[in-house]
Amino acid sequence: MRETVEALRNGFKKGKMQSVEARQKNLLKLKHALLSYEHELYNALYEDLGKSEFESFETEFGILMMEINEAVKHCKAWSRCKRVGTPLMLMPSSSMIQPEPLGVVLVMSPWNYPLQLSIAPLVASMSAGNCTLIKPSSYSPSVSAVLKKMINENFDFEIVRVIEGGREVNEAVLKERFDHIFFTGSVHVGKVVMRAAAETLTPLTLELGGKSPCIVAADADLKMAAKRIIWGKAMNCGQTCVAPDTLFVHESVKDQLIEAMKQSIHEFYPQGCLASPIYGKIVNQKHFDRLCGYLKEGRILTGGHIDREAHKIELTLIDGLSENDELLKEEIFGPILPVLTYQDIEEVFDYVRAHEKPLAAYLFTNDRDLQKHFRKDLSFGGGCINTTLLHLSNSKLGFGGVGSSGMGQYHGYRGFCELSHFKSILKKSRLEAPVQYPPYGNKLKLMKFFMK
Known part of the structure; x- marks a missing residue:
């Protein structure tokens, strides 16, 4: 393990990913490798x-193609030193921000989207100029084997x-020193990685992850909502970190929606x-x-x-669930969707706020005020309106x-x-600003004039 990490660190020290040209070259190589292994994957x-x-x-595959294309097209602009404003007190000088790579990045990916969630962080790491070690999940052994063959060859x-x-390899790799760790997985293992x-x-x-709520208002297009909710829940048999995890539907339209x-x-x-x-x-x-156990709850x-x-x-x-049922307490990560009803939207918002902040949230409504309320007043990682x-x-x-x-x-x-890392730099001209140097005398009044 240590030899592998040291090899990557040596590659970083040699500047193998430092130039934009090297980053673009390796990103394109990644794209061609994926295309070569497409059907095997x-x-x-x-x-x-x-x-x-x-x-x-x-x-998985299509999203990665878009990610790579975006990075190849824009990483030169992303990597440029950018000028920013300089306050009058610091004149004459110029200020700039220089992006720089971090070093060696560890990517620990999960089993549910084993290709996308291994390679998308790699694309980000490469575009930033880092060297990268990927540790896929052992729960997706076939994909892990192809990834290892594709990358290492x-x-x-x-x-x-x-x-x-x-687990033994996970424990060993976490004992090594990295410049950044990128982990995708459960909250429990996330805490282990953070420690x-x-x-x-x-x-x-x-x-x-978390329990991502999906809210259907009384005015929603129910046929459209049904199709898009089922599509989202069925994807990967519900084993998606942003899948709808609890459905909240206005009681007046519950039967129609079901x-x-x-x-x-x-x-x-x-x-x-x-x-x-x-x-x-x-x-x-x-x-x-675990999922079969959930089928014994409710109706x-x-x-x-x-x-x-x-x-x-x-x-x-x-439906027919109580607050003590596991379906309402644990992230489901499967093709089971609990259905709850509400009368007032604030009931739903209060319910969501009373629990841990979710990774995603979804709202189906044509009411623009409610859409704004959802966007501004409910905290979640990201989400959608009407899909x-x-x-x-x-x-x-x-x-x-x-x-x-x-x-x-x-x-x-x-x-x-x-x-x-975004490195802040101030470049001073040869001209002096005497106000900054002692003895200060009456300079405080002038300093306050410029800085207030």
Whole structure:
């Protein structure tokens, strides 16, 4: 482990990613490597998560192509020294901010989007000029193996490496010194990573999770809302950190919305979720058993059937829950959606505020005042109005959590910023400003004139 990290540090010291040209060259090499391994990666995603080729492209491969294109196009401009204003008191001088790379970055990625969440942070790291070590999750072994082969065969080992392994490897890698740690995963493991980072005062990005609320107002287009909520919940069989986790619907339209959601499920999977070749599976037995336990809570409105051998669970809507039910306390991370009703929107806002800040939130309404209220007065990492999930696919929007759902942002320019240091520099001319030097005499009055 230490030799791998030292090799990357040597690569950084040699300036192998320092120039913009080197960054663009390696980003393009990454794009070509992904294209060369495209179908091998699709097969691996199917083996680990049952993802169809369309879903794999839509949620992983295609997003990475856009991220790389954005970084190649703009990293030169992002890396430029930028002039900023200088107060009169400091004249004559000029002020500037110079972005610089941090050094060696550790990326610890999860199993649910094992390709996108390994490579998107790498794109940010490369665009900023860092060298990178990637540690994928052992829960997605097929994708991890392809990633290791793709990266380690195509790149200088002093620029980027992939290592595999389970908990022991995670513990070993966290004992090494990095210049930044980028972790995506659960809140529990995020705390472990943060404690390890504290030992060396290593800055870190945490992309965690939470219970993302989805709110449907009485005036919403119910058919559209149903389709977009089911689409967002079904993606990757609900194993998405920004999936709708609790549905809040105005009591006057609950029955209509539920019927529309049942219809959407049938339209998406006419042969049924369990038989559909485009409906994913739960990653392993442990998570499958956990989700099956949730099916015993409340009242099932639709779904609830399982295929234990295939690790598949139907899209399931459940109501009749109490505040003590696990479905309302834990992040679900599966194709089960609790349904709660409300009379006044403030009930929902108060409920959300009473819990940890979520990674995402969604609102369906045509009321512009309510949309503004949602944007301004409810705290969450990011979200959508009148759709779900799509905010994270726009590289112009930063993606990240707030509070216990995470810290830091990435995608596009925000990723470059996250993995750069912005160095402040003031350049003084040869002309002197005598007021700053002792003896001070009556200079205080002049100083106050310029600084007040």
